[in-house]
Amino acid sequence: xxxxxxxxxxxxxxxxxxxxxxxxxxxxxxxxxxxxxxxxxxxxxxxxxxxxxxxxxxxxxxxxxxxxxxxxxxxxxxxxxxxxxxxxxxxxxxxxxxxxxxxxxxxxxxxxxxxxxxxxxxxxxxxxxxxxxxxxxxxxxxxxxxxxxxxxxxxxxxxxxxxxxxxxxxxxxxxxxxxxxxxxxxxxxxxxxxxxxxxxxxxxxxxxxxxxxxxxxxxxxxxxxxxxxxxxxxxxxxxxxxxxxxxxxxxxxxxxxxxxxxxxxxxxxxxxxxxxxxxxxxxxxxxxxxxxxxxxxxxxxxxxxxxxxxxxxxxxxxxxxxxxxxxxxxxxxxxxxxxxxxxxxxxxxxxxxxxxxxxxxxxxxxxxxxxxxxxxxxxxxxxxxxxxxxxxxxxxxxxxxxxxxxxxxxxxxxxxxxxxxxxxxxxxxxxxxxxxxxxxxxxxxxxxxxxxxxxxxxxxxxxxxxxxxxxxxxxxxxxxxxxxxxxxxxxxxxxxxxxxxxxxxxxxxxxxxxxxxxxxxxxxxxxxxxxxxxxxxxxx
Amino acid sequence: xxxxxxxxxxxxxxxxxxxxxxxxxxxxxxxxxxxxxxxxxxxxxxxxxxxxxxxxxxxxxxxxxxxxxxxxxxxxxxxxxxxxxxxx
Numbered sequence: 001x002x003x004x005x006x007x008x009x010x011x012x013x014x015x016x017x018x019x020x021x022x023x024x025x026x027x028x029x030x031x032x033x034x035x036x037x038x039x040x041x042x043x044x045x046x047x048x049x050x051x052x053x054x055x056x057x058x059x060x061x062x063x064x065x066x067x068x069x070x071x072x073x074x075x076x077x078x079x080x081x082x083x084x085x086x087x088x089x090x091x092x093x094x095x096x097x098x099x100x101x102x103x104x105x106x107x108x109x110x111x112x113x114x115x116x117x118x119x120x121x122x123x124x125x126x127x128x129x130x131x132x133x134x135x136x137x138x139x140x141x142x143x144x145x146x147x148x149x150x151x152x153x154x155x156x157x158x159x160x161x162x163x164x165x166x167x168x169x170x171x172x173x174x175x176x177x178x179x180x181x182x183x184x185x186x187x188x189x190x191x192x193x194x195x196x197x198x199x200x201x202x203x204x205x206x207x208x209x210x211x212x213x214x215x216x217x218x219x220x221x222x223x224x225x226x227x228x229x230x231x232x233x234x235x236x237x238x239x240x241x242x243x244x245x246x247x248x249x250x251x252x253x254x255x256x257x258x259x260x261x262x263x264x265x266x267x268x269x270x271x272x273x274x275x276x277x278x279x280x281x282x283x284x285x286x287x288x289x290x291x292x293x294x295x296x297x298x299x300x301x302x303x304x305x306x307x308x309x310x311x312x313x314x315x316x317x318x319x320x321x322x323x324x325x326x327x328x329x330x331x332x333x334x335x336x337x338x339x340x341x342x343x344x345x346x347x348x349x350x351x352x353x354x355x356x357x358x359x360x361x362x363x364x365x366x367x368x369x370x371x372x373x374x375x376x377x378x379x380x381x382x383x384x385x386x387x388x389x390x391x392x393x394x395x396x397x398x399x400x401x402x403x404x405x406x407x408x409x410x411x412x413x414x415x416x417x418x419x420x421x422x423x424x425x426x427x428x429x430x431x432x433x434x435x436x437x438x439x440x441x442x443x444x445x446x447x448x449x450x451x452x453x454x455x456x457x458x459x460x461x462x463x464x465x466x467x468x469x470x471x472x473x474x475x476x477x478x479x480x481x482x483x484x485x486x487x488x489x490x491x492x493x494x495x496x497x498x499x500x501x502x503x504x505x506x507x508x509x510x511x512x513x514x515x516x517x518x519x520x521x522x523x524x525x526x527x528x529x530x531x532x533x534x535x536x537x538x539x540x
Numbered sequence: 541x542x543x544x545x546x547x548x549x550x551x552x553x554x555x556x557x558x559x560x561x562x563x564x565x566x567x568x569x570x571x572x573x574x575x576x577x578x579x580x581x582x583x584x585x586x587x588x589x590x591x592x593x594x595x596x597x598x599x600x601x602x603x604x605x606x607x608x609x610x611x612x613x614x615x616x617x618x619x620x621x622x623x624x625x626x627x628x
Contacts, residue, residue, distance in 0.1 A: 075560040075590075082563075082591045111591060118597050122552045126594060129556065 012198035014176030108134025260536035266517035287324035289519020309372035317380025355388035377417035438490035448498030514540025542617035553599035
């Protein structure tokens with residue numbers, strides 16, 4: 001077995017034999033010609049034929065990968081119609097009295113060099129397109145036919161692949177591809193992503209691999225040649241899992257999260273740091289229902305500055321582009337300890353100085369976070385929620401601090417958006433007085449992990465208590481229903497961001513209770529959406 | 541001659557596809573005797589010339605100046621401005 005590390009351009013698993021793809025070697029020779037006009041005519045005819053081929057490729061790609069993947073061939077056609085390109089070819093033929101093949105190759109190289117010299121990586125990648133269109137014309141001029149084919153579904157290994165080659169391959173026989181060259185911004189890479197084909201680049205390929213069994217791991221970027229039986233088995237299982245998820249994804253992607261009765265549910269993602277954003281986006285999150293801001297504090301040696309926090313919040317807000325991003329203020333304490341906070345060791349930290357209690361005893365830390373949050377709200381749809389609330393007084397105190405911070409920003413002339421304020425309902429106290437709390441805030445988000453441990457008086461860290469612990473305890477479920485009812489009476493919405501939110505045994509019950517929002521780990525979005533879309537019971 | 545300024549909002553700037561769209565549009569305009577020129581950072585190019593437009597390397601958030609000449613300039617400029625807003 002051989003394992004080689006490459007760079008993945010599409011995350012997926014492919015298993016199958018290797019087909020080593022080689023291009024027909026063509027050598028463009030520079031030959032002298034007598035009749036420049038006739039040579040230009042040869043070029044123009046070849047150009048027309050090439051454009052016709054591109055038109056056919058466009059139609060093929062349109063059927064197989066859709067409009068966005070097919071456009072590249074329309075662009076290639078337009079590149080061949082470009083005056084500068086055509087003038088360059090003709091002028092080389094006329095002034096040097098040379099053959100059209102040579103003039104096209106030279107022109108293609110010159111344009112490729114111009115793009116390769118550009119600063120931006122994306123524009124640099126266009127050099128490949130220049131070579132691709134030029135080679136197509138040269139192929140026509142030299143009478144070289146279409147790429148060859150292979151018999152059984154294979155992993156294609158090649159030095160490099162042009163977009164036109166990628167799309168010409170028979171998709172039913174293309175399991176994945178591995179190339180030595182190529183960049184993640186190339187059109188070939190973009191096509192691989194659109195066609196959902198696992199692909200690796202920057203692998204030092206060898207011709208002797210031809211016919212050998214191989215595995216592409218598009219998640220880790222590893223390429224296995226002649227894999228051991230256990231490796232093969234592991235990847236077969238992984239591939240099946242991935243295919244099941246992909247089927248679900250294809251079914252649910254882009255679909256609205258609406259019950260059969262017509263109630264739209266906010267199906268949001270929980271994220272723990274900025275690096276979770278791609279997962280939230282690729283799983284179609286309707287927003288961020290819980291952005292745990294602690295990571296900024298946990299990953300830091302000292303208090304994160306206002307600017308550090310601002311940058312992180314702004315990035316999330318901008319990435320979500322107008323979708324709601326609910327940021328939970330600092331929830332340190334209990335099982336999440338940070339040295340520089342210098343907190344006393346407590347007998348019972350779960351019930352100790354934590355979360356909003358730290359913020360209210362050390363308002364300077366809290367204010368820094370609120371300032372960062374408000375500033376970032378100018379760049380998107382940010383909402384804030386406060387953890388571990390037990391009383392109306394706390395909420396009023398927090399809102400007063402918020403007003404102070406807004407006033408500071410106003411005085412400094414710093415812009416901020418309209419930030420909704422909500423609270424976590426995660427103490428039995430908050431659940432029981434949720435009718436009073438609902439009048440103070442814009443929304444509720446129920447934190448079922450803490451709510452369950454406080455309601456049942458069971459420490460969730462203590463494994464010995466597992467036999468007493470019932471995550472579906474009726475007391476907790478009734479509390480959730482009460483909170484939702486009280487929210488609706490006050491005209492605000494209520495959601496669940498704890499683990500129960502993704503518990504698919506309860507999804508229908510939550511819908512019947514009238515829950516408006518579920519915030520879950522990104523990978524649960526599609527499965528939960530499926531249940532919601534199939535639900536035809538009552539909603540409140 | 542009519543001119544307007546526009547800040548590019550497309551994530552990767554005036555790269556292959558957007559530049560292709562622009563060139564296509566500019567060729568349409570040429571049919572009605574309207575010449576569209578795009579300038580940015582001291583460089584300028586006829587909008588029908590795809591390679592030249594891409595060669596300008598216009599990225600997101602950069603401001604371009606668009607000049608429209610010939611034909612019914614008033615209407616053509618308005619049409620081009622709407623085109624930029626919608627596609628670029």
